[in-house]
Amino acid sequence: MSYVNAAVRKKDAVSLVSGKPVYTGDMVPQNSLMVKILRSPHAHAMIEEIDVSRAMQVPGVVCVLTHHDVPHSRYTTAGQTYPELSPYDKLILDPHIRCAGDPVAIIGAETTQAAEKAMKLIKVKYQVLPALIDYTQAIDNPIIVHPEDDFKVLVPVINAEPKRNICSKGGFSFGDVEAEFAACDVVLEQTYNTKANNQTMMEAFATFSYIDAFGKLTIVSSTQVPFHVRRIVANALEMPKSNIRVIKPRIGGGFGAKQSAVSEVFPSLVTMKTGRPAYLVFTREECMTNGSPRHQMQMKVKIGATRDGHIRVIDLYAISNAGAYGEHAPTTIGLVGHKSLSLYGSLRAARFSYDVVYSNTMGAGAYRGYGATQGIYAVESAVSELADKLGIDPTVLREKNMVREGQIMQAYYNEPCNSCALDRCLKTAKEMMHWDEKFPVRKLPNGHLHGLGVALAMQGSGISGVDIGAVELRLNDDGFYTLLVGCTDMGTGCDTILSQMAADILDCDIDNIAVRGVDTDQSPYDTGSYASATTYVTGGAVVKAAEKLRAKILETGADILGVSPEKAEFDGKQVTDTETGKSISLREIGYITCNGSRQLLSSHESHSSKVSPPPFMVGMAEVDIDPETGKVTLMDYVAVVDCGTVINKNLARVQTEGGIAQGIGMALYEDIQYTEDGRMMNNSFLQYKIPTRLEIPPIRVEFESSYEPTGPFGAKSIGELVINTPSPAIASAIRAATGIAFTSLPITAEKIAMGLLHQKEHE
Amino acid sequence: MQITVTLNGRRCTDEVAPDMTLYSYLRQKGCYSVKCGCETSSCGLCTVHFDGKPVLSCSMLAVRADGHSVTTLEGVEQEALEFGKFLADEGGEQCGFCSPGFIMNVLAMVKELPDPTDEQIKHYLAGNLCRCTGYQSHLRAIKKYLAAKQKEAVR
Amino acid sequence: MFSAQQYVKATSLQQALELNQKRSSAILGGGCWMRLGKKNYATLIDLSGLGLDTIEETPEEIVLGAMVTLRQLETSPVLAAAFGPLFARMTEHIVGVQFRNCATLGGSVVSRFGFSDIITGLLALDCEVELVQKGRVSLADYVQMPYDRDVLARVILKKNGRRAWYESFRNTETDLPVLNCAVSCLNGSARVVVGARPARAVMQEFGQMPSEQRLQEMLDKTEFGSNMRAGAEYRRQLAGVLCRRAIEQVKGDAECR
Incomplete structure (x- = not known):
């Protein structure tokens, strides 16, 4: 073997660093129509009238399509294996507006300028309805997001009740949860909140379409799921899949955003209506307001342990905000429980229950980590708080309780843990961080506070029995x-x-x-x-x-x-x-x-695989806090990863560093906020702050490989796993430094400074 | 409006609209390395050299380039590749979409700062966002590139 | 992005002023902020042919052309010699080098944005703006004036030995400031400027470097507001912290002791 486990340069590297025209937007056919979408300013409304006559008169405008002109089959844009667990709850254009930015009209014009001019001339009369923005109030709310009768569920197991704003509900459990809590010396309860992070891949959603020599609708798109796009477009346009061809060129990042067919349907429709090639690239604003971000969640954790540090039971409840549409909503939620509770082999009982609800905020989708990120943030934060309550070092508490090779993972479909070096990961991470010397907190001469935090994480490797x-x-x-x-x-x-x-x-x-x-x-x-x-x-x-x-x-x-x-x-x-x-x-x-x-x-x-062997990792953060301003400076981040055999050392390392940087954004900075009437305030890179290189500390990555018997060359996955530790590790480090549990992300400087101020007042 | 621009060393005379951005002009001229990642002057993907200085081509009007020289990655392909290979050897290009703008700013930095510290590097390049890499591989590549350049200079 | 029908590269400041009298006209600075708007301009007026991109020193003054870029302010040896790291500190967090190579001093001053680092920093100095029609006006007066059709040509800084320090707090290093402040002193008297409240900067003169109590009095009567970056209470807290830090820095300057 010479290439596996080496640092091999990517085969497309030279073309990428030479700026070659290899992305969707670099290959648009010359005579393409430019596609623009008129979007609703209202979060909840009915379109009463729409008049496109003046828009059609703009020179260069070829088509202006409204809900009168589009097929009426509901579909989902979620790129999942058929039959999708995501409800068919979307129309290409729907007179019922369910979130700000919902599409109202599609314009195809010879130039972008003409399309934009036409957009301003479309007259829309809206009946503005009260909007459901606070998703925690969604269930049985008088505002119903999906009252329509043609709402379609392919797989009843998701338990959708759209008239109650429930997209999905359910759960699982093992053992006798109540009896275990009764047997515990220490029980801790805490509620955690995460926001709807945006993937912000640098290349926006982009698609062009044309009719090829065989009369086929050909779609060139920046997508992670070309075969699913074929089906999704066929569903939406009510045409046979055999008449659609999808091509994926180089992609400027996805992180899950492009696991939904966010942009593909619109130019395809324009091409089918006009016979012309058509190109749509989302503005960054559209990517922010109507992309496919992480599901916002609230999680309640109840965790119990004996005095000697045996974690016996966890009860986890999560409510997830699907937003306006249910893409990936019934599936992300499962990972909240499966991939957090399975970290602890010591559990004698566990319960996970959930509600996934509709609201009039943007529809969510798939983002790296896919629910595991939220669940692990909550459970790992709770475990660290529990450690404090027990008076046990949080790394020691984890050593005592974490999942080990050879165990059966009861919260993970009873899969056997065939490969797991989590113990070695933790040992190495502690050494790299000099944990024993540094933990828990040091006050520096300048009054700054240093704290350390740790978190475990896991993910899967593919969807067992589904992915092929x-x-x-x-x-x-x-x-x-x-x-x-x-x-x-x-x-x-x-x-x-x-x-x-x-x-x-x-x-x-x-x-x-x-x-x-x-x-x-x-x-x-x-x-x-x-x-x-x-x-x-x-x-x-x-x-x-x-x-x-x-x-x-x-x-x-x-x-x-x-x-x-x-x-x-x-x-x-x-x-x-x-x-x-x-x-x-x-x-x-x-x-x-x-x-x-x-x-x-x-x-x-x-x-395909009957199992989805989890990769594991340990993340440790060291933070410096200026107590007066609340500013958090990350000093150091240590990551030790067990992804099985490392196939490409460089790429695995960069995956880890990149995932951690995204996780840092989630933990500290990325803060989607809505106005009262449901318009997103953070709709640009000016207002939604992803980390620059000045926010990111040295990230030190090591690998402690297990050998996965079912994987190629013993490999497991790495792509998603690596986003899961920053939120709980950083939150715990901040708690260690300040003595305050900040349980809503992002943990901004304001929250810390004001928290410390209140703490002082109480002293 | 008619403008005459020295684009990648070649004089070009073109008719442009008064509100056309330099970014759109450059793409129209076939400089596809120049990318757009935002519409708010925030991401650095559209970085080109304007009279040798790094600027955001999305924020500048094409008319402003009249009588000036503009360089895109296409105009410094060898130099870019020289650094690009270091980037590639760290796996630091990843999706590659931010690479051209990033590389253009690295080349500008190297001209402006003879022997930058890590902190100076991070500050100079702070306006280049990247969502794939977490920036660590960028720094490794830059340091190796600078070291190699220095070695060459000594020779 | 804005749209425009016509572009004129002005051949004189007088011509720029005349063209700018129409409400549909606009002076083009670096374009970085202007592009965030969606206005339709009949005429864009470009001052870049008028030699306003220089930093010139006379025995009493430093004269900054309106087209000087933020990057020039950041790296100018003349400004560094006169005011230490002030100009570097008030520019280095603004987006990135490429942005600062585009954005202009004139654009920053004329816009008078509440969050402006430039306005807060300049207010700490003895600074005037030179308007084509109205002539020289102190910056302190200018920031209070309504937007009009006059044209900013230059910014003039008095070289009177005033020492100043600039502080800002940002949620991320290159974000707009949550709060900024500048403190300066001249011959024992002091000036405190607080900006990004998020409204426009306010300033107060003190006969001497303000005590904790005098500073607190100033901040108590200063209004702070909330926006998506932070709440009013936190801004009030930050204002105290940043002003105290700036005061300490200025006190530490040999010229101010």
Whole structure:
């Protein structure tokens, strides 16, 4: 093995650092119509009248579409395997406006200027309705977000009750929760709040569409889920999937945002109506107000332990804000419980229950971590508070209780924990942070406070029994390979990672593998890149396909040499008759298989997994707090990760650093706020502050690898896991430094300064 | 309005609208490396050199470029690649969408600050947002690049 | 983004003033803030051909052209020699180097935004603005004047040995300030400026460097407001903290002891 576990440069790196035109917006056909969307200023309203006649007169305007002009089948934009758990609760254009920014009209014009001019000339008469903004008041509220009769649920298990504003409800439990609490010496209850973070990938949602030579609607889009987009657009436009083709070029980041078909339907509709190519790129404001952000949640944790530090029971309740539409809402909520409670192998009982509700705020979607981030923030914060209450160091309390290899994870579908180096992760992290010397808090001569915080985290590796990835591997003339994949590299480097795996199995130079994805008419099926699936699931398919092709090469080479395959070997360059030493090069085999005398050599394999083995990690934060201003300066962040075998050292490290930086934004800065009537105030990069490089401390990453028997080369996932520790670790560090539990994110300087002021007044 | 701009070393004379941004003009001229990440002058993706200084091409009008020189990544491809390779060797380009603007500002920084400290680097580049990397790999790449440049200079 | 029908590169300040009399006209600064608006202008007036991009020193004054960029303010050796790190401190948090290479002093001063770092910093100095029509006006008076059609040509700083220090607090390092303040002293008397309240900066003169109590009195009668960045109470708290820190810094300056 030479590439797996090495720091291999990404195969597309040179084109990216040279600024080559490889993104959706760089390839828009010359004669495309520019698409703009008129959006509602109101959070809740009915469109009574809409007049587009003046807009249509603007020179260059080709179409202005309203709810009268669009198909009336409800659909979901959630990119999930059919039948989706997300309700079909959306129309392309709906006279019932459910959140500020809901689309009202779609304009196609020769220029952006013409489209914008037309937008101003569309006359809309709204009946403005009272809006439901506080999602904690949603259930049985007189304001009903989805009163429509054609609201459709494909999978009844989600328990939707739209007339009560409930998108989904449910839960799970094991053991005797009440009896365990009764047996505990210490019981702690706390409520935690998280906000609707925006992914803010640097490339906005962008799509263009055209009719290709075969009369097919072709969609080129910045998406994580090309195959799902094909179905979603087919549903929305009421057309056969066979008449739609989706192409994914390079993607400027996704982080889950592009696991929903946020932009694809609009230009597709314009193309179908006009026959013209059409291009839509969201403004940053649209990305902020009508993208697909993290679900805002409130979580109540009740946790019980014996005096000696045995955590016996956790009861977790979460209410999640779906916002106006239920994309990913019934599925994100499950991870709140599964991926937090499973961190503790010591639990004798646990319960998770939830409500997911509709409101008149923007619809949420998938964001890296997908519910696990919120759940782990709540449970890990509670565990740290419990440690204080017990008078036990929070790392020691975790050592005593955390999940270990070989255990059955009762809150995780009873999956066995086959690979887990969480214990080693914690040990290494403590050493790196000098935890024992530094914990809990130091007051500096300048009056500043230093605190340390720790958190554990886990995620999954794909969706068990649902996610599937297929690849095709071909030997070409001249002896190079083509690797066709349907998963979507969104900058993470999966095209490279999968090539590394193939190269190691085929014993070839990685440059000898041409990797390509995704075109739904040409690429093998893949559910897409989300749920931390690609390395683990699609990687599994690569291993199978490469091994199979290797065997075929050996067979064919042996056949050409006139020996049986058992008496020949393939070293990646040539097939050799082990007895005579006679050999034939891969290059020659390539030519011979292409000249008609033998079968072409290729392999096509798909892979899915019955389990979703969790990667684990430990995060530790050291904070400095200026008690007068409340300013938090992160001094240091230590992350020790068990993602199984690390396939690409660089990319795994950068994933970790990037995920932690996003988590830091969630913990301290990113603060979506609404006006009373439901308009988002933080609708730009000027007002929604993601961390710059000045906010991010040194992030020190180490790997403590377990070996996952079901994973390719022993690998698990890493992409989502890494966003989960900053919120609880930083919150705990701030609590250690100040003695105050700040339980609503983000923990702003204002909250800290005012909290310390009140604390002083009480003393 | 007619403007004459020295774009990547070539004189270009073009007709532009008075409210056309330099960003739109550059994209129209085929400089696709120049990206837009926001509409509020906040992200740095559209960074180009204006008479050698890094500016936000989204915030500047094309008419202002009349009689000036503008350089995009396309105009400094070799220099950009020289640093870009260090970035790539850290995996620090990730999705790559912010890379051109970032690289243009790194090249400007290197000209302005001969031997920057980590803090100076972070301050100079604070206007370049990136959501993928957490910025650590950027710093590693810059330090290795600077060290390599210094070594070369000594030779 | 705004739209515009016409662009004129002014050949004289007088021409700029004449063109600017129409309500549909606007003087183009760096464009960084202007682009956030969606106005439709008939005429954009560009001052960039008038040599207003220089920082010039006379024995008594430093004269800053309206088109001087924020980055020039930040890096000017002339300003650093006269006022120490003041100008670097009041500019270095503004978005990024590229932004500061675009945004102009004139744009910052004319806009008179409540959150302005520039206005707060300049108010601590003995500063005048030179308007084409009205001539020289003190900055303190200018910030109180309503927006009109006059054209700002220059900003003039008196080189009288006034020492000043600037503090700001921001939720993230390059965000708009939650609060800013500047304190200066000249011949024993002092001036305290508090801005980003979030409304426009207020200032007060003191016969000597204000005591804790005198500062508190000033802040007690200063109004603070709430917006999405922070609440009024926190701003009041910050104002006290930042002013005290600035006062300590100025006290530490040999010229002010």
